[in-house]
Amino acid sequence: MSKQYVYFFSKENADGSAQMKDILGGKGANLAEMSRIGLPVPPGFTISAEMCDYYSRHNNQYPPELEGQVKEALERLEKIRERKLGDARKPLLVSVRSGAAISMPGMMDTVLNLGLNDETVLGLAEETSNPRFAWDAYRRFIQMFGDVVLEIPHEKFEHTLEEIKREIAKNKGIENAENLKQEQLNKVVPDTALDVEHLQELVKKYKKIYEDFGKKFPQDAYEQLWMAINAVFGSWNNERAIKYREINEIKGLLGTAVNVQSMVFGNMGDDSGTGVGFTRNPSTGENKLYGEYLLNAQGEDVVAGIRTPKPVDKLKDEMPKIHEELLKVKQILENHYKDVQDFEFTIERGKLWMLQTRTGKRTAQAAVKIAVDMVKEGLIDKKTAVLRVQPKQLEQLLHPTFDPEEESKANPIATGLPASPGAGTGKVVFDADTAEEWAKNNEKVILVRIETSPEDIGGMAVSRGILTARGGMTSHAAVVARGMGIPCGAGAGEIFVDYAKKQFKV
Template sequence: VWNEVVEAVRQLEADTGRTFGSGPSPLLVSVRSGAAQSMPGMMDTVLNLGLTPDLVEALAAESGDSAWADDTWSRFQKCYKDIVLAEVSESAPQSPPSDPWEQLRAAIGAVFDSWTNERVRSYRERHNLGEGTGTAVTVQAMVFGNRDDESGTGVLFSRDPSSGEPALYGEWLANAQGEDVVSGEQTPTQIGVLAEQKPELYAELNRIATILEKELRDLVDIEFTVESGRLYMLQCRQGKRSPAAAVRIAVDLAEAGIITRAEAISRVSAEHVESLLKSVQVDEEHDTDGVWATGLGASPGVASGHVARDLDEATTLTEQGKEVILVRKFTAPDDVPAMFQSVGVLTEVGGATSHAALVCREIGLPCVVGAGEGLVEKLAGRVITIDGTTGKVHAEGSVNTSSVTGNHYVRTLIEYASACDAADHPIRRLDAVTG
């Protein structure tokens, strides 16, 4: 397909007025994955591709901003080395090739190859997705959230993916690129801040999220970038959600006439129900030892376990029959196998739209993010309790918990199941809980 790739890049050049591989207006691209089933953060993405030292100078001359050109070059070098060159021998060159077309071909191959990495295998096994048929690769013209102070990037949900509340939910990071948000390496700003700081941008995001939710007839997860004040929508997909949110969103969409009641029932899985049956909440009146740390509740639920700081510790503790809380400075996609061995996840930095938080919400794993620097060492060897709703971290044994009883949305979905003659649907297992 390489000849078709070249033809398509030529079309990108015509659309953007820029040239791939040469100045004075070099075209940079991102190389992204796209499997049939959404697996956020599992496969690789290469950003800012198409730069060479000479083209960095061309970018600086065109923009009049050498600091931005240098930052973009540094980002590309690191990304290319970490993803495309990760599997090559140490004797091979450890920097991007001088030919941007060679960079592009190698990056496309690397994204295809990421289909078989360990985190993809773990994710697909955890969600019973089977072997599948591989991934698509998309090459997009870059837009730059790191361009200036009027630029930034963010992730937006049309509803709260933890509770299902019908209000915009998301995060924004000024003067940054998308990977800075979803990687969890930085702690972004809540999207609501834009309503005060950039009301026109917030209103436009709200308008687009409403359109896309109606189009997909479901919760949508949107990635966007602002370059020098101009909004670009990068991608949209059905959003990962907590079990509680799955129930509320299904009911709300059915009551609004957007989906049928039968569809609402089908959108709540057996795994969602199983998680709801196990859900508990902290009785904070009986917290005898205080709160050790507070972060952002990124995935609801309460979990207690031994602190594990990496996959090896998580594996060792699990083999000893102990439950594990994975505690990291931030979670990278490579941490997914350790997350699947854990009963909860806690990070020092990062936001609620990071890949780690998305994965936790989807499988009903309690998660607290951005709880403060130094926690990894402070909590080493301890047993802790985390509350993914309040974002609080407690000493294990210092809190009491109580079962989460059914709410209006659970009861309504049970009524749907009865009316639709879906007596065998897993949601009926909640009958005993709700009374």
């Protein structure tokens, strides 16, 4: 009998469990575990991290049995979802995501909405009676596939989107539309302002970008799937992932697993949305549901910081039933895992879906409070509590903070969200490479970005503080800074960052 490389998960059955992190990665193991404990998880399958190890040791080739195992799991998924990959009338769409045994936020690759092409987009539009949603999903997929799988610079797609938004702004009669900074433009013309015709035009222009780089967008959904799987396995050895492992002293892992999961959509209208939550506040340790969400959006909109999301408390007013469900999920996750969980969720037409959970990264102050509180609540014993506070975190407790008296006299020039606590001073730099270069010469630096991306990891690690114009408390900058104990102010919308002039102004 051939070795098992593919593990299925659904409400009916999960081959894996939380104990299998070494081979299924944290994401795959926890998707299986959440399925087992009855949480609403879209079905899918995980290709084990053993395959990543095989792939890198065999010159990017797979053993012959893998294709058959993937095909079998895909057919099982198609049967459960009652739709087929590449079918013109009822297409199955999937996400393809990485997941190593130790969480590495944003360092490896993700592709959403896979399975869309020129035919299936029409089928999806007809089936949902929502052409705007279908074309929005398609333009997102073409952009993400081009960036992640074919390594076309994502700025090319962003620039094209910006051009269309400027055109909309001009047609709306918005003054000085031509010269609006990107943050201002996104406020007056958010992504949701693009109608079907704009999105169709974007798709056409995005395909032209492929051609400019000598590439072709693949229309075959099965080909898309294998190209995405290759890209995720390949991302284990990309520069930012290697650097993250070095900085965080992560050693001895097989590689990343690949999770192929049925898509659920947060961008189907105002009864849909996406968010990131923590079962407790990762900055302070307070025992209260914490997180952010966006309505009519997909997951990358929250973590990438492209739109500044709303605090999860506001869901009480906008979707009280979903807020109630999230409070129940918080309790189930903590009772089961006995630790703070960082989870992703999607709301599709008023139904809540859980997309992942993992142990939540937290500040040193939060780690101490959470450990003490969980002993008092009877969730963990004292020995476990002591082990929950890492030696490096104790060092963070001694990090500088502002003198409260001096701070009360100071006149701030702008405010953002307190994504990671502490205080830092230094010379402002606007890109990660400069931050690393200056830090080597013992210069103290503050990294200022419109928003951070995983490529910035090296510069973030050497900075005394991080400031971003966009993003929220669960954006990439916030999560990474908290994990590293670096002060971070996120979503300071009053600042305008000009990379060309190397300056920011308020």
